[in-house]
Amino acid sequence: MIQLQELRIGYQCELLSSEHLLLEAGKVYALVGRNGIGKSTLIQTMAGLQKQLAGDITINGQFVSRLNAQEIAETISLVDTRFEGVEYLKVKDYLALGRAPYTDLFGRLGTKDWHIVESVATDLSITHLLEKFTDEISDGERQLCAVARAFVQETPVILLDEPTAFLDYINRKKLLALLKLLSAEKNKCIVLSTHDLDLCLDHSIPFLLAAHGEIRLHTSLSKEEIIKAMS
Amino acid sequence: MICLLCFLPIAMYLHLMAGQIEISYASFFDSFWNYDANNTTHVLVREFRIPRLAMALFAGAGLSLSGMLMQTLFKNPLAGPYVLGINSGASLLIALSLMTSIQFFQSNFGLIGTALIGAFAAGLLMMAVAQRLKSQISLLLVGLMFGSFTSAIVSILESFAGAESLKSYTMWSMGSLQQVEFGQLGFISLIFLVGIAASFLLVKPLNMLVIGEKSAALLGLPIKSMRMFVLLLTALFAGLITAFCGPIAFVGIAIPNLTRILFQTSNHRYLIIGNCFIGAIFLLLTDAFIQVLEGHISIPLNAITSIIGAPFVVFLLMRKLR
Numbered sequence: 001m002i003q004l005q006e007l008r009i010g011y012q013c014e015l016l017s018s019e020h021l022l023l024e025a026g027k028v029y030a031l032v033g034r035n036g037i038g039k040s041t042l043i044q045t046m047a048g049l050q051k052q053l054a055g056d057i058t059i060n061g062q063f064v065s066r067l068n069a070q071e072i073a074e075t076i077s078l079v080d081t082r083f084e085g086v087e088y089l090k091v092k093d094y095l096a097l098g099r100a101p102y103t104d105l106f107g108r109l110g111t112k113d114w115h116i117v118e119s120v121a122t123d124l125s126i127t128h129l130l131e132k133f134t135d136e137i138s139d140g141e142r143q144l145c146a147v148a149r150a151f152v153q154e155t156p157v158i159l160l161d162e163p164t165a166f167l168d169y170i171n172r173k174k175l176l177a178l179l180k181l182l183s184a185e186k187n188k189c190i191v192l193s194t195h196d197l198d199l200c201l202d203h204s205i206p207f208l209l210a211a212h213g214e215i216r217l218h219t220s221l222s223k224e225e226i227i228k229a230m231s
Numbered sequence: 232m233i234c235l236l237c238f239l240p241i242a243m244y245l246h247l248m249a250g251q252i253e254i255s256y257a258s259f260f261d262s263f264w265n266y267d268a269n270n271t272t273h274v275l276v277r278e279f280r281i282p283r284l285a286m287a288l289f290a291g292a293g294l295s296l297s298g299m300l301m302q303t304l305f306k307n308p309l310a311g312p313y314v315l316g317i318n319s320g321a322s323l324l325i326a327l328s329l330m331t332s333i334q335f336f337q338s339n340f341g342l343i344g345t346a347l348i349g350a351f352a353a354g355l356l357m358m359a360v361a362q363r364l365k366s367q368i369s370l371l372l373v374g375l376m377f378g379s380f381t382s383a384i385v386s387i388l389e390s391f392a393g394a395e396s397l398k399s400y401t402m403w404s405m406g407s408l409q410q411v412e413f414g415q416l417g418f419i420s421l422i423f424l425v426g427i428a429a430s431f432l433l434v435k436p437l438n439m440l441v442i443g444e445k446s447a448a449l450l451g452l453p454i455k456s457m458r459m460f461v462l463l464l465t466a467l468f469a470g471l472i473t474a475f476c477g478p479i480a481f482v483g484i485a486i487p488n489l490t491r492i493l494f495q496t497s498n499h500r501y502l503i504i505g506n507c508f509i510g511a512i513f514l515l516l517t518d519a520f521i522q523v524l525e526g527h528i529s530i531p532l533n534a535i536t537s538i539i540g541a542p543f544v545v546f547l548l549m550r551k552l553r
Binding site: 047049069070072073074076077078080083086087088089093094097098100101103105106107153 | 308431432434435438439441442445446448449450451452453491494495496497498500
């Protein structure tokens with residue numbers, strides 16, 4: 001699915017590098033590491049928003065850096081750190097924007113598109129929010145809507161930058177379980193950056209550990225071992 | 232929405248009938264179908280009332296659309312062609328071409344071309360500045376600074392200018408809807424219809440831009456070309472209106488906000504229609520009011536729109552940003 005090959009990322013100077021890493025479809029990966037280590041940079045680079053310094057990222061054999069805007073939109077969806085809500089934008093219209101890569105010139109949704117919006121809203125149990133304005137719901141509810149929009153986009157890869165940051169404990173747990181379930185069910189490759197070590201361990205989610213300038217994949221580390229590796 | 236559809240003809244009727252001389256229905260329609268150049272009523276209708284009505288319609292709709300486009304593009308409810316100096320850019324170039332020997336264009340439509348270039352250049356400048364600013368208020372301040380800067384240059388130009396060119400610039404800068412002749416209307420309406428049609432083609436990109444440029448780009452929107460396209464369209468509306476009617480303040484910032492509040496939507500399919508109607512109705516009524524007073528005193532249009540618009544913007548600031 002996603003392959004990182006001899007990747008070096010950063011802005012002017014290198015932040016992180018990786019050897020050969022393979023992320024499979026149907027799985028969720030938790031990108032962990034300390035503040036400022038370059039987790040967001042890695043996610044931005046994987047989404048094609050930021051150029052890598054060296055090496056390659058491929059998705060299903062295609063180089064991300066060579067995809068055009070439309071191809072990116074059909075391959076990768078990104079849930080950014082924070083969606084602040086927009087005045088008079090209803091949740092259902094916000095979710096509907098996830099269909100933008102597939103709709104016509106005027107952005108009209110067909111019945112099939114609305115069906116996708118509704119089923120995703122049902123999956124994430126946010127159907128009661130659909131008619132509300134995005135700037136009048138809570139931070140946590142907005143976060144769930146942002147995740148929902150990514151699912152509406154129906155891309156094989158979903159990247160989430162700290163999706164659990166504004167959620168309460170119950171919702172965090174629910175979201176992780178749901179991501180795991182949906183990744184398996186819909187054969188998606190999901191990468192989320194997070195600081196919730198315990199929850200990821202509970203769901204036995206493999207870790208992409210960013211520490212000491214390197215990204216490594218770990219599948220069976222205990223909490224103590226991870227903390228030791230990070231510091 | 233239907234309310235607005237009914238209200239526009241009423242506003243148009245009020246505007247037509249607001250002049251000092253009463254006009255009967257018969258002579259109104261005759262001035263179209265049986266035009267008689269010796270009949271003063273016919274001349275009045277064709278050369279004064281109709282062009283003024285059309286310009287109130289176009290200027291109201293155009294400025295509001297231009298403001299709506301800028302507010303979406305800059306993701307800032309306080310953006311508008313006047314506050315961000317689009318008008319100032321057009322004014323500066325017009326002042327340069329009216330009061331110095333530099334002529335940008337020689338043709339009859341020279342003033343329009345000049346204004347369009349000024350408006351677009353100012354738009355590009357604001358775009359470049361906006362990329363470096365985080366706060367929505369800062370952009371507003373930069374726009375105001377740009378306005379002060381250009382008006383300072385214009386003042387310096389004025390002190391060097393000859394009496395004749397000074398007069399023509401001052402007349403223009405008062406802001407008025409009656410500087411257009413009947414013959415020019417076809418051309419102006421054509422440009423406006425093209426502009427409005429182009430706005431409708433932008434419905435999807437604009438709706439995507441609402442959630443931010445980065446998110447829109449990840450949904451497949453080519454941001455850079457879209458920015459240019461929206462900016463060109465903004466400059467087309469604002470520049471054209473500035474060229475023909477002089478600077479008209481606050482319509483472009485106030486009406487799009489009013490439309491959003493009234494329609495309770497962020498969908499541009501409805502916002503475009505709403506802005507056209509509400510903007511046109513607002514300017515028609517404002518200008519009708521000016522016409523009613525005209526027998527006694529003559530007030531510049533710009534003054535009335537500012538008196539209504541400035542407090543409304545203060546209200547918006549208190550409501551949104553505190």
